[in-house]
Amino acid sequence: MPKRRTDRVLEGLDAAIHESFGALANEIRPHMERAFRARAKEQAAALGMRVDPERLDQLASGYSELRAKELEKQLRDNTPHLLEPIIETALAEHWDDARLESEIADSRAFGLSRAITIDRTETTISRQAASEAVGQAAEADEKSWTINFDDACELCQENAAASWIEASGDFPNEMHTGCRCDVIYRMSADEDERKGEEETGEGDEAEA
Numbered sequence: 001m002p003k004r005r006t007d008r009v010l011e012g013l014d015a016a017i018h019e020s021f022g023a024l025a026n027e028i029r030p031h032m033e034r035a036f037r038a039r040a041k042e043q044a045a046a047l048g049m050r051v052d053p054e055r056l057d058q059l060a061s062g063y064s065e066l067r068a069k070e071l072e073k074q075l076r077d078n079t080p081h082l083l084e085p086i087i088e089t090a091l092a093e094h095w096d097d098a099r100l101e102s103e104i105a106d107s108r109a110f111g112l113s114r115a116i117t118i119d120r121t122e123t124t125i126s127r128q129a130a131s132e133a134v135g136q137a138a139e140a141d142e143k144s145w146t147i148n149f150d151d152a153c154e155l156c157q158e159n160a161a162a163s164w165i166e167a168s169g170d171f172p173n174e175m176h177t178g179c180r181c182d183v184i185y186r187m188s189a190d191e192d193e194r195k196g197e198e199e200t201g202e203g204d205e206a207e208a
């Protein structure tokens, strides 16, 4: 029963996994908070909405606290399956504990590149959450997927091609790991007004 032995080893590792990703989530939390605050400011400005800085700090801090906890749980749940192949090899080849420990420490699950990807993804999730929070508060009724880098993947290009969709709607694809795109909100009424002014050539001056 190799599977059951693997599970036993994994159970033994749970405390270490918990500790390691608790620490990572704590390290990432300030990045979440900063990204949320910055994006909320941008989105509020775009919607012509005033935000009390103290309230914004509370929102960003509350968001990052909850999200860091979710992230820790998510990583604790997702990491064991990344370690299974190593443990199965260890059991099959009768590695000693020191070898197993060092192979796990060197594995992709605990690697720097995974940590960087998680950090980047969480920054994007935080920005998108901030857009949504402000968009909802302002009762903005439309949103669009905005690509921030030239090398956006096909999934994100498809989302961007959907242009403005209903604020409560879904883009063709969900956000993926490592994504750097923003979601921006607007009021369709504001946009109609702007277009109307362009078409008739009537700006603020003409109305005044």
Ligand SMILES: [Zn+2]
Pocket: 152, 153, 156, 179, 180, 181
């Ligand atoms: Zn993207």
